Amino acid sequence: MAASSTRYATCPLCEATCGLELTVEGDAVTAVRGDAADVFSKGFICPKGASIAALDTDPDRIHSPLIKRDGRFVEASWDEAFAEIDRRLPPLLEEHGRDAVGVYVGNPGAHNFSTILYGRVLLKALGTKNIYTASTVDQMPKQVSAGHMFGGALSVPVPDVDRTDHLIILGANPLASNGSLMTAPDMRGRLRRLRERGGKVVVFDPRRSRTAEEADEHHFIRPGTDALLLFALAEVLFSEELTDTARLEPHLNGLEQLRGLAAPFTPEAVSGPTGIAAEEIRRTARELAAAESAAVYGRIGTCTQEFGTLASWLVDVLNVLTGNLDREGGAMFTRAAAGQTSSNGEPGSGRGFMPGRWASRVRGLPEAFGELPVAALAEEIETPGEGRVRAMLTVAGNPVISTPDSERLDRAFGSLDFMVSLDVYVNETTRHADVILPGSSPLRRSHYDVALYQLAVRNVANYSAPVLAPDPAVPDEWRTILRLTGIVTGQGPDADVDAIDDFVAGEAVRRELGMPGSRIGERDAAEIAEQLEGRSGPERLLDLLLRAGPYGDRFGEEPGGLSLDRLESEPHGVDLGPLRPRLPEMLRTPSGKVELAPEPIVADVPRLEAALGRGANGHMVLIGRRQLRSNNSWMHNVPRLVSGPPRCTAHVHPDDASRLGLTDGEGALVSSEAGSIEIPVEITDAVMPGVISIPHGWGHDREGVQLSVAREHAGSNSNVLARGDLIDPLSGNAVLNGIPVELEPA
Ligand code: SF4
Numbered sequence: 001m002a003a004s005s006t007r008y009a010t011c012p013l014c015e016a017t018c019g020l021e022l023t024v025e026g027d028a029v030t031a032v033r034g035d036a037a038d039v040f041s042k043g044f045i046c047p048k049g050a051s052i053a054a055l056d057t058d059p060d061r062i063h064s065p066l067i068k069r070d071g072r073f074v075e076a077s078w079d080e081a082f083a084e085i086d087r088r089l090p091p092l093l094e095e096h097g098r099d100a101v102g103v104y105v106g107n108p109g110a111h112n113f114s115t116i117l118y119g120r121v122l123l124k125a126l127g128t129k130n131i132y133t134a135s136t137v138d139q140m141p142k143q144v145s146a147g148h149m150f151g152g153a154l155s156v157p158v159p160d161v162d163r164t165d166h167l168i169i170l171g172a173n174p175l176a177s178n179g180s181l182m183t184a185p186d187m188r189g190r191l192r193r194l195r196e197r198g199g200k201v202v203v204f205d206p207r208r209s210r211t212a213e214e215a216d217e218h219h220f221i222r223p224g225t226d227a228l229l230l231f232a233l234a235e236v237l238f239s240e241e242l243t244d245t246a247r248l249e250p251h252l253n254g255l256e257q258l259r260g261l262a263a264p265f266t267p268e269a270v271s272g273p274t275g276i277a278a279e280e281i282r283r284t285a286r287e288l289a290a291a292e293s294a295a296v297y298g299r300i301g302t303c304t305q306e307f308g309t310l311a312s313w314l315v316d317v318l319n320v321l322t323g324n325l326d327r328e329g330g331a332m333f334t335r336a337a338a339g340q341t342s343s344n345g346e347p348g349s350g351r352g353f354m355p356g357r358w359a360s361r362v363r364g365l366p367e368a369f370g371e372l373p374v375a376a377l378a379e380e381i382e383t384p385g386e387g388r389v390r391a392m393l394t395v396a397g398n399p400v401i402s403t404p405d406s407e408r409l410d411r412a413f414g415s416l417d418f419m420v421s422l423d424v425y426v427n428e429t430t431r432h433a434d435v436i437l438p439g440s441s442p443l444r445r446s447h448y449d450v451a452l453y454q455l456a457v458r459n460v461a462n463y464s465a466p467v468l469a470p471d472p473a474v475p476d477e478w479r480t481i482l483r484l485t486g487i488v489t490g491q492g493p494d495a496d497v498d499a500i501d502d503f504v505a506g507e508a509v510r511r512e513l514g515m516p517g518s519r520i521g522e523r524d525a526a527e528i529a530e531q532l533e534g535r536s537g538p539e540r541l542l543d544l545l546l547r548a549g550p551y552g553d554r555f556g557e558e559p560g561g562l563s564l565d566r567l568e569s570e571p572h573g574v575d576l577g578p579l580r581p582r583l584p585e586m587l588r589t590p591s592g593k594v595e596l597a598p599e600p601i602v603a604d605v606p607r608l609e610a611a612l613g614r615g616a617n618g619h620m621v622l623i624g625r626r627q628l629r630s631n632n633s634w635m636h637n638v639p640r641l642v643s644g645p646p647r648c649t650a651h652v653h654p655d656d657a658s659r660l661g662l663t664d665g666e667g668a669l670v671s672s673e674a675g676s677i678e679i680p681v682e683i684t685d686a687v688m689p690g691v692i693s694i695p696h697g698w699g700h701d702r703e704g705v706q707l708s709v710a711r712e713h714a715g716s717n718s719n720v721l722a723r724g725d726l727i728d729p730l731s732g733n734a735v736l737n738g739i740p741v742e743l744e745p746a
Contacts, residue, residue, distance in 0.1 A: 004023050006021060008022070008035050010462050010463075010464050011052065012447050015180050015181075016046075016185040017183055017185065017449050017452055017453070017462070018034060018044055018186075019035030019038025019043075019572060020034065020049055021036070028057070029052070029056065029443060032045070032050050032052055033050075034049075039462070039574065040185060040456070040460045041185035042185075044185045046178060048629065051638050052442060055441060055443075056441040056443045056444070056468065058638070060707055062423070064474075065435065065437050066081075066435070067434065068435070085420055085484070086492055089487060090487065090490065092417060098128045098129075099130055100128075100387070100388065101389070101392070102130035102132060102393070103126065103130065104393075104395070104399050105132075105133040105397055106134050106395065106396045106397025107397070108634065111451075112396070113447065113538045113542065114445065114478040115478075116450050116451060117541045118482060118504070121485055123370075125485045129367070132371060132373075132399070133371055136371065136373045136374045136731070136733050137402060137403050139180075139181055140368060141303040141308030141312045141728055141730070142156055143156070143368070143369060143731070144309050144353070145313035149316055150586070150589065150595075151587055151588030152588045153369045154454045155342055156181055157325060157331035158182045158297075158333075158455050159182060159295035160293075160332045162190060162193070163329040165198070165199040165329060166288060166295070167200070167202070167295055168204070168288060168295070168296045169204070169211060169215070170203075170226050170230075170296070171204075171298055172299030172301065173210060173626045175210040175214060176211070176626040176628045177626050180299050182297065183449075183456035184456070188214065191211070192214070201217075203218045204218075204221045205301065206222065206687065206693075207693050208687075222274055222688075222691075223305065223691060223737050224305040224307065224738030225274040225275075225611070226298060226302045226305070226311040227302075227311040228265060228608065229274050229281065230315060230318060231261075231314055232274075233284060233285045234317055235267070237288075237321045239266075240282075240285070242285065242289035243321045244322055245320065245323060248325060251583050251594050252594050253595050253596060254595060255596055257602070261597065261605055267281035273613075291322075293328065294324050295324055296319055297315065300624070301623065303731075304624070304733060304734060304735065305728070305738050306726065306735050307607075307608055307611070308728035308733045309601065310605070313598075313601050317596060326581045326582060328579075328581075332579040332580075333579070333582040334455055336456070337459070337461040337551050337552075337562055338453070338549050339450040343550045346592075347586070347588075347592035349517060350589065352590045353589075355368045361388075362376065362379045362383045363379065365727070365732050373727055373733065375405070375725070375727050377389070377399065377409060378405060378412040378724060381413070381416065382408075382415065389416075390418070391416060391419060392416055392418075393420050393421070393484075396423060396424075400413060400427075400428040401427075401696075401700075401717055404726070404734045405722060406717050407720055408724060419433045420433060420437065421436045422437045422438075422439055423436055424438055425634070425706065426706035428699070428702050431702070439477050439480075441471065443466070443467045445470065445476055447463070447464040448464070459577050460575055461567060461573060464571075476537065478537045482504075483497055498536065501536055501540075505529070505544070509525050509529055509532075535564070543565075562574065620690055620691070620741050621691055622718065622721055622739040623693050623738070624693065624736060624737060629641045630647065632696070632697045633698075636698070636709070636715075637709045637710045642710070642712075642713040647715070648679065648694070650670060650679045650682065650743075651692065653685060653691065656692075660744065664682060665681070666680065666745065666746070667681070668680075668681045668746055670741050671721075671741060671743075672742075674723040675720040676720070677718070677720050679715075692743060695718070696718045698714065718736075
């Protein structure tokens, strides 16, 4: 029997970044617990993290490249796979131009520092405008509103949940998600402690979620009307003179304009469309204003709807109006240890957010932060003409399941001239690929959460070395990405990956030195490169970011400061303290101020005003449902996460079930203008009347999918019901909530 050892690692599966304690025997993880000594999660773990070993041992996982020959995948060597890509991709680029290749990056890419740090190298080398990610079926509205208000893609304030006295949550279920755009392991514990110290949690949601059950108050709200409610809260603050902006005023632009914008949205005016009594709205606003400290937090339900950017903006408007932006217990900006451009530098040193530098070919939809709306991808593939997307590269993504009008995208992928996928499974999307390049197991690669630590409710840093020996048959993703970079830059399939990596590191050093306010700006590039020697790949880039970052050792000038050496010696992470005020230093708007009334957002307000006249029209409307044991579309092949009663069900209120003749446990046919699905009904008063709730990420019964467990628990794909032409115009984000549907017994 192999001797066992204990290893520690950060869970890379969701935004919460929990510390794991893993028992390793031989080449296997035999037990997983929460790491009680982790500086951030303190022992918390969820069922997904506890199942991480099953991802490593999954028999359906791909361990060698696959090439499609005569319609079937056959195993190939890496050299054969790259030779095939080199044979087919460069001629296509040569003949049809760079935009003929589209790229889709899925959510797991945000949890992998290889794909984050090197994906941008490949995208730059590829030079296509057709870049799509899961962001435009998720949080893009929040990024757009934060970009307009504060200047950066990730300058998103997070609730200071550990110190706040009052938390209003809209369209979010952090007990299931463990925080989203709010990195916060153990949200149940954090919310309980909030209430134990006398604070209050108020939830607005069309569904009585797990979070709503734990809250002091839960109000049903009609799907898609969050912006109306938020505007009404602002209107009450103005009209009853409850605003508290004196501290923030030197940093604000547009405060008076806001007052005028809010005026039509009285509680009485929004009561009909939201379904919330005017007096309840007034009371909510007064309690919010009276709280010692408070934060308003909105998440996916406020983003994936027709007024996503307006709702996201109004969340932070309320945090400003109540004086809670950037103060302890309010909504604050994390100061991340690595990779946050606003962590060094000065207010006003940024150029601000500049959307629309290019537009999609068919519908003319503007890019935001370098990407186009994924709702436009199918038409970009299908519509003939110059600039048509003829080839795709997908990275850890399954857009055939997770984006709107799924059936059309499925057909469109089937019509591509060439497709390469970097993925661990043959799933609904990658089954269309000509070449699949496997990625590494989360237990066999190192990890640092470059993205999610930028949104953490406490400043922390934690690096994990691989828990198990890397699989010699599967190179780390950064090597695969750089080999692809070699192909698209004309170096062929055997480019010198280490030489490209040296070049990338040299560029990164020069970039750090040239940044306004750089903490290492006076240093010599050659000397810095020398200090980074001995490392390569993402470790070298991370070491640079840490050492040049706000807590870094500045390459020896601040002994004891952060470096990768230091993190390697601290397996439970480094606690960098609670969030601290960061205004105005973090602002990257051209004005150096918080823009409360950005022109594009103001121009969209009349569209919301037109919605004031709406009431319930008798239609059922669809919303999503986050599940603790599910992670979008990709963890349904883990037996212990899908065992038990079916989870992909439609929640329907008893009144609606009785009116529509639906029976608990029986099937229903759900139809929209985009398509229809069959799904078992669960009758529950946890959804408000007129609303049907279906979790997304299911529907694994398509031909060619090689997910044996998921196929047994296939479920139905809710995105078949979502129209590709319905988007939030400011962000291009798909509208997945509030879709009118018809229900009947199946
Ligand atoms: S909450 Fe997220 S990070 Fe924590 S154990 Fe679960 S999946 Fe992993």
